[in-house]
Amino acid sequence: MLHFDIEHTDPTGARAGRITVRGRAFDTPAFLAVATQASVKALTQQELADLGTQVVLANAYHLYLRPGVELIRRAGGIGPFMQWPRATLTDSGGYQIFSLAPLIEITEEGVCFRSHIDGSEHLLTPESAIEIQHALGADIIMAFDQPVGHPSQREQTAEATARSDRWAVRCLEAHQGAASKQALFGIVQGGFDRELRTESAGRITELSFDGYAVGGLSVGEPKELTFELLAHTAPLLPAQRPRYLMGVGKPSDIVRAVLSGVDMFDCVLPTRLGRNGTAYTKAGKINLKNARYQDDLGPLDPDCDCQVCATHSRAYLRHLYKSGEILAARSLSYHNVHLYLRLMEHIREAIRADRYRGFATAWLERTNGNS
Amino acid sequence: MLHFDIEHTDPTGARAGRITVRGRAFDTPAFLAVATQASVKALTQQELADLGTQVVLANAYHLYLRPGVELIRRAGGIGPFMQWPRATLTDSGGYQIFSLAPLIEITEEGVCFRSHIDGSEHLLTPESAIEIQHALGADIIMAFDQPVGHPSQREQTAEATARSDRWAVRCLEAHQGAASKQALFGIVQGGFDRELRTESAGRITELSFDGYAVGGLSVGEPKELTFELLAHTAPLLPAQRPRYLMGVGKPSDIVRAVLSGVDMFDCVLPTRLGRNGTAYTKAGKINLKNARYQDDLGPLDPDCDCQVCATHSRAYLRHLYKSGEILAARSLSYHNVHLYLRLMEHIREAIRADRYRGFATAWLERTNGNS
Numbered sequence: 001m002l003h004f005d006i007e008h009t010d011p012t013g014a015r016a017g018r019i020t021v022r023g024r025a026f027d028t029p030a031f032l033a034v035a036t037q038a039s040v041k042a043l044t045q046q047e048l049a050d051l052g053t054q055v056v057l058a059n060a061y062h063l064y065l066r067p068g069v070e071l072i073r074r075a076g077g078i079g080p081f082m083q084w085p086r087a088t089l090t091d092s093g094g095y096q097i098f099s100l101a102p103l104i105e106i107t108e109e110g111v112c113f114r115s116h117i118d119g120s121e122h123l124l125t126p127e128s129a130i131e132i133q134h135a136l137g138a139d140i141i142m143a144f145d146q147p148v149g150h151p152s153q154r155e156q157t158a159e160a161t162a163r164s165d166r167w168a169v170r171c172l173e174a175h176q177g178a179a180s181k182q183a184l185f186g187i188v189q190g191g192f193d194r195e196l197r198t199e200s201a202g203r204i205t206e207l208s209f210d211g212y213a214v215g216g217l218s219v220g221e222p223k224e225l226t227f228e229l230l231a232h233t234a235p236l237l238p239a240q241r242p243r244y245l246m247g248v249g250k251p252s253d254i255v256r257a258v259l260s261g262v263d264m265f266d267c268v269l270p271t272r273l274g275r276n277g278t279a280y281t282k283a284g285k286i287n288l289k290n291a292r293y294q295d296d297l298g299p300l301d302p303d304c305d306c307q308v309c310a311t312h313s314r315a316y317l318r319h320l321y322k323s324g325e326i327l328a329a330r331s332l333s334y335h336n337v338h339l340y341l342r343l344m345e346h347i348r349e350a351i352r353a354d355r356y357r358g359f360a361t362a363w364l365e366r367t368n369g370n371s
Numbered sequence: 372m373l374h375f376d377i378e379h380t381d382p383t384g385a386r387a388g389r390i391t392v393r394g395r396a397f398d399t400p401a402f403l404a405v406a407t408q409a410s411v412k413a414l415t416q417q418e419l420a421d422l423g424t425q426v427v428l429a430n431a432y433h434l435y436l437r438p439g440v441e442l443i444r445r446a447g448g449i450g451p452f453m454q455w456p457r458a459t460l461t462d463s464g465g466y467q468i469f470s471l472a473p474l475i476e477i478t479e480e481g482v483c484f485r486s487h488i489d490g491s492e493h494l495l496t497p498e499s500a501i502e503i504q505h506a507l508g509a510d511i512i513m514a515f516d517q518p519v520g521h522p523s524q525r526e527q528t529a530e531a532t533a534r535s536d537r538w539a540v541r542c543l544e545a546h547q548g549a550a551s552k553q554a555l556f557g558i559v560q561g562g563f564d565r566e567l568r569t570e571s572a573g574r575i576t577e578l579s580f581d582g583y584a585v586g587g588l589s590v591g592e593p594k595e596l597t598f599e600l601l602a603h604t605a606p607l608l609p610a611q612r613p614r615y616l617m618g619v620g621k622p623s624d625i626v627r628a629v630l631s632g633v634d635m636f637d638c639v640l641p642t643r644l645g646r647n648g649t650a651y652t653k654a655g656k657i658n659l660k661n662a663r664y665q666d667d668l669g670p671l672d673p674d675c676d677c678q679v680c681a682t683h684s685r686a687y688l689r690h691l692y693k694s695g696e697i698l699a700a701r702s703l704s705y706h707n708v709h710l711y712l713r714l715m716e717h718i719r720e721a722i723r724a725d726r727y728r729g730f731a732t733a734w735l736e737r738t739n740g741n742s
Contacts, residue, residue, distance in 0.1 A: 018578060036696040037690070037691075038687070038690065038691075039691055039694075039696040039697075039698045040696075041696065041697060042697040042698070042701075042703065043698070044683075044698065044702075046678075046682075054402055059452060062694075066690065066694060067665070067686065067689075067690040067693070071665070071666055071668075071686055071690075074666070074668065075684070075686070075687075081687055082687060083682050083683060083687075166420060188573075235414075289692055294438070294442070295442055295445070297442075297445065297446055307417075311416075311417075312454060313419055313446070314454075315438065315442055315446070316409070316454075317444075318438075318451060319408070319409065319437065319438040319442075320408075322437060322438070323408040323410075323433075325410040325412065326410075326412060326413040326697055326700060327410045327412075327414070327415060327703070328412070329697060330413075330415065330697070330701070331415075338493050340653060
């Protein structure tokens with residue numbers, strides 16, 4: 001279903017390669033642009049393609065509730081529906097149910113919840129989550145799980161993780177025999193407990209998923225704990241399969257996680273911070289809300305070759321932001337996605353040149369973790 | 372300052388030509404894209420240029436309050452500030468003060484008002500309105516006037532109109548000798564009274580403005596009254612100078628007004644309705660809020676060759692609108708501005724071919740005034 005060609009492994013363990021599913025390919029380490037509701041916020045699909053985006057992530061929970069899976073199935077799947085010809089991935093919606101939807105009941109069968117849009121009642125099971133993702137038709141789909149937040153009690157974490165791992169078996173069974181050739185990834189949970197992470201990784205990697213995700217990190221815990229658990233968990237995953245760190249993160253988080261051999265990332269930050277008036281740069285963040293940019297006619301990021309930085313001044317962009325103009329969100333989102341995609345290119349180049357340690361150290365020192 | 376080449380006049384009196392100011396030219400009848408705060412809402416300047424926009428309108432009232440004229444002067448004027456290399460026009464802000472700002476006092480000297488942004492107190496006079504527009508540096512600037520709303524008392528209308536006409540003299544005096552070579556347009560007021568319109572037109576056209584605007588129409592009065600007053604006023608303006616009908620209108624309004632020999636239009640509708648989920652077409656409006664488009668996988672407007680209609684379905688665009696995605700506002704604004712600009716091209720072609728009567732009749736019948 002999925003072909004993962006690891007073309008080079010750097011002395012740090014960082015790997016550069018290429019994933020191919022159903023004829024669509026993307027280079028790793030990869031950043032997945034987040035199109036929760038079938039649109040990467042503020043950008044067009046053409047802009048994403050021009051920026052070099054190779055794969056986008058949509059969310060089964062959101063699309064199931066609105067516009068509904070039947071419409072997207074009729075359109076030919078999420079790619080044709082949003083007119084995105086490159087690779088696609090859908091998250092199963094487990095995380096979104098627990099973060100957005102008023103919960104009614106969790107049983108062994110599945111999760112009963114209320115829609116955050118209209119309050120209607122729904123039951124999602126591992127089987128229906130896979131069925132929904134079959135209809136949405138993304139190239140890669142995700143197992144349905146129950147993440148735990150931070151902080152969490154060990155007993156509850158153990159219970160949720162064990163249930164998620166049992167659901168993973170049912171997801172795989174529901175997917176086996178599907179004609180779609182979609183790839184299915186399992187998700188390791190285990191909260192903030194190394195032992196539970198080890199147990200979950202053991203159970204999930206016993207199952208023949210096409211790739212393995214680390215879930216339930218970067219949900220509010222201290223940053224050092226995130227990376228400690230990642231460093232603990234990543235080596236437990238099979239080296240020859242893609243490793244996906246879900247929902248991470250800032251550029252510096254991605255730079256660090258690649259050191260643990262992670263191949264895929266997704267994060268809302270480049271577009272969310274863009275809408276919020278903030279630009280990432282190689283030297284840290286620029287917050288245009290800061291009055292110091294009021295009269296600054298210099299480019300947004302002098303070190304950037306994107307269309308926005310070639311065109312507009314900080315003062316103009318700040319004015320647009322302060323005035324509530326959509327062009328502010330567009331411009332900053334565009335710049336930020338450009339920065340993320342260039343970062344991934346530079347990460348891949350550094351890995352291939354066996355100089356990833358130096359690249360990562362320089363990035364983390366220069367940005368001081370601020371970007 | 373301004374060269375107006377009327378290249379052809381159709382039997383209806385509709386004229387096609389070209390206005391050149393400071394080396395920047397635009398074809399007439401022209402639609403000015405509205406960039407109130409130095410951005411045409413939801414669109415980039417590159418998109419506007421690609422769509423064929425030749426001239427944009429910004430607002431002195433808004434830009435004076437935010438970001439302030441000094442910044443824009445330092446940037447080289449409104450064109451360089453927003454990186455728009457083609458023609459520009461600023462409205463003086465008279466209309467905006469009276470529609471947006473809490474009023475403190477109107478005297479012969481000028482208007483004292485509070486900022487709608489922060490409540491700060493400001494005095495604008497004909498002289499300062501011209502000085503602000505000199506700093507903003509648009510190719511065409513507008514006299515500072517006091518419009519009247521609908522309905523209005525004859526006595527108040529007479530008073531406001533006479534004062535506006537006296538202010539017009541002071542605007543012209545403040546502009547004479549300016550080194551900028553900006554063109555200055557006078558504005559005929561007179562409310563909804565033919566006699567007052569005649570008086571105002573007489574006084575304004577005695578002054579040597581570069582062009583003449585009809586102000587104070589399309590502010591809530593019945594549509595037939597708008598066109599009756601326009602048909603009354605337009606012939607009172609000098610035939611060899613541009614005629615500008617401010618703030619008008621729907622496509623069908625523009626089609627009708629061209630019959631009165633109007634050369635310039637501006638309107639927020641294409642972008643405002645775009646943000647509000649509505650697309651103009653040659654056959655009327657499409658309101659994507661309507662549930663009938665829920666499952667409609669056909670193009671937004673099958674009769675349109677814009678990028679949006681070539682790419683996205685009604686169902687997808689409706690989904691984006693319902694989901695609050697910025698891409699909905701972007702897509703519909705883009706399509707609507709495209710429609711307006713193609714309409715203006717077709718208007719100019721029809722005039723040059725002496726078939727404007729037929730063109731206008733067909734448009735008005737087909738759209739039933741709905742677009």
